[in-house]
Amino acid sequence: MTTPPPSRRALVGGALAASAVAAATSAPAYAASGSIRLLSGPDRHLVTRFSYGLNPTLAHQVRKAGGGHAWFERQLRPSTIADVDAAKVDTWWPELRFSPTKLWQRQIQQVQGGWEVMANYQRRALQRRLRTNRPVLEMMSEFWENHLNVPVNGDAQFTYRAAYGDMIRKHALGRFSDLLVHAITHPAMLIYLDQATSTKAHPNENLGRELLECHTVGRGHYTEDHVKASARILTGYTVDMWDTWQALYNPEEHWRGTVKVMGFRDANTSKDGRDLTRRYLRYLAKHPATARRIAWKLAVKFVKDKPSSTLVGHLAKVYLKNDTAIAPVLRALVASREFQRSVGAKVRDPGEDIVATYRLLGVRLGSPATYDAGVNAMLWQAGTLGITPLAWPRPDGQPIDNASWSSPARLMASLDMHYTLSGGWWPRERTHYIQPVDRLPAKQVRFDRLVDDLSRRILHRPASDKLLKACCMATAAKPGEIISDQHPVVLWLMPRLLTTILDSPDFMSR
Template sequence: MWRYRFIATLLGLSVTAAPAWALTDTQARQLLWRTGFDAPPERVSALRPLSQGQAVDRLVDAAADDRLAKTPAPDWVGEPITVPFVPKDLGDDEKQAFRRMWAQRDLQLQAWWMQEMLTTETPLAERMTLFWHGHFTSSLQSVRAGQLMYRQNVMLRANALGNYRTLLHEVAHDPAMLRYLNNQQNRKGAPNENFARELLELFTLGEGHYSEHDMQQAARAFTGWKALPPDGRFVEVRRQHDDGIKSFLGQRGNFDGDDIIDIILRQPQAAVFIVDELWHEFVSPNPDPSEVERLASSFRKDWQIAPLMKQLLREPEVIDARSAGTLVKSPVEFVVGTVRSIGLPLTPLSAVLAADSMGQALFYPPNVKGWPGGDGWITSDALLSRRQFVLALAGDAPMVAPQGQGREANLRKREYQQLRRQRAVVARRFGEFAESLPPDAALQMLALNPVQPPVDGAKPPDRLETWLLDPVYNLK
């Protein structure tokens, strides 16, 4: 044996086997797909010498340090807050131009975040920000102020892997949230219960863990909390605040909104609820109740999100081959992952429109419950849109809808022409990437073996297109 080692050393050969605890290529890819958007070979290679725990620490620590977006924000995010009501004295053409301006701003804000996801070096930071955006739901459709939605994104990003208690208090003070859930109309003597109800039902505890009385008392505690123009800052209007005694979850006192949140966090269910949500997002659709409780028990000691994510992503199920393909890619993951994997020169605006067509418009969750997630992404219309997107990348379908249709109608002429012109460039890069892949590269693209493998002798672009159209490509 020593002779073999000596000869191998002279020849420059490596004889050191990977430690038993080191990740395999397949496990590294699965971890990257679960925590990001793609699994490029260089990142797989970087994780391969590490154990699952070491790899998780590296990913979470990098994301926790990345608290600011690198992409410059639209130049209007600092403007005073105005409600985009169409002035009555405008002519028809002027009204149309006014509406188009606001629609273009929405697209610009969406493209800003999409560009960050397409180019980030810490995908987990974006995935966590996207998770909280879908959990603590607000929508441009109701908030009607892109400046406030931008600030909310900045807040969610800064706290995405920070302290959950701090995050929850920030959400309750967030002007976009208060506008979205009508807390602007919540005042002493005439409480609006929308924010209090969703805080308890969808954000922190879940149905069955509070009473209608608790919800009503919480609404009283949040009276007078609102966002004031022109800058949209949070204020507590004292004359509108109910400072009477309230009884909430077994406690009595002259509570305000911050007191309500602190009482919520004393409930064991608060930690269980959020751990269960994170498990669904990053591990599997079937949480292990005993493991959820174990993680929740640790989490509620200090409410630190980064350590929780490190524990969660150390679950064997995260990299187990038996759990591969059990999670469904969201439209944003599908689009961003495809563009990043292939290195496509796709504009962020095109990516926004593609994800929107599949059912996920950034800053526009469909309702207060957020996006459906899981199998809810797999509808016949959504799958058709995913197929159309892949065909467009390969040059086999139009890149954008005809001018004047859908959201494309809100684009300036030069923006629309830019989207059309990129078709040839994108298709060329698609072909170049396909040529660089070995025939057995399905494992680099798919979480499981393809349902419909490419035909023997297929040309590289056709082979790549077949993999991306395979049902398995929707899974991670």
């Protein structure tokens, strides 16, 4: 007995009604079945905020580590954690390791366009997030790639963009001063913000300005004269664009003369300005305004949209006390009472939403051996939610506040994506979905116990009364109804049941 899947219009109406009655903090609908071991509330909050979806496998890793804080502490030392499944995807797109010259030649010879290379870079990013045992490293790599943004879509910077991302991952849990020096002098950044064509006769101000405005101290702490001096300090760094694509430093193009940016002053008499640049960037990294800006941004990303000035000030002090090291700041952040009280205060952005949906539904993806393979299609799905990973076009990076990702259009797109994946309808190529019958915790189970089991697997918490009510509305099943492999819930209504859970506030927030 079969029936076609309900229309997306019908789903949206049902899901909106279901979401309207779902709530994050209601009491359990009935005694816990115990089929899924749950972490404590504080551990659940910590791991959910610093991962791309808390599933039973990750929960087991947390318990094995000794609890949430022990797990988090080990995450801050990612080299101690094996990550074979995530590393495997690096072999899927060998062009991401090609030299800039080779990548450019392949584009002009119409072998592979830069946009195609970058689409594969985005796919690799999604797959790493989906598969990783080092979610804190991946989250911080994403955070810094957005803070020090070089969009993947660019006809010149694409030649160095994968290497730029690898550099950021290397320094993501180190010192911000080191990361800033490597990022600002990296060929991808030089090309994107026009430093590659800046000369002593005509210093280009783009990178010098964004360095101050977006990457370090922020507006209100510098003048236009400081921007000009910032641009002059950076002269000499260049890339031989359109020919060899070699990144180099040309002392003949370094502007010489006294430079002053806020409290930084130098006679700048040497033709080789690289040491000057390093000292200038380290000065900016250690500036109190930068400390507060980095502290505020980390608090917005991992705590709530309007963190208290007390928390920001505390994190800034930790940052400066530890010579811009990031790990101590993250430790202080998760230890704060403000973090502990921020359960559910952050909305999942499009990238987090799609990765968590795949993870928590247990969708497995094979290599991109065909054009329509799920690995490829996952990127297209992400685009329908508002933005593909690392594609924000401006230097300020992708927004991290709730309002930016809470529009009706984004919500409707997420509902549609949840439903499509819950039904296993697309993608299909090289994509493995758990079959509806295999989601039953027993051959025969009461509907309320099925909802609870699914809630524990997807939301990592018992089903609330309101979630159960929403699931009953979506499927027309009653709480005590017995569900077997021949029941309509299994035969054709499982997508409605799953998407009701995925559309709930408990899933859409983190």
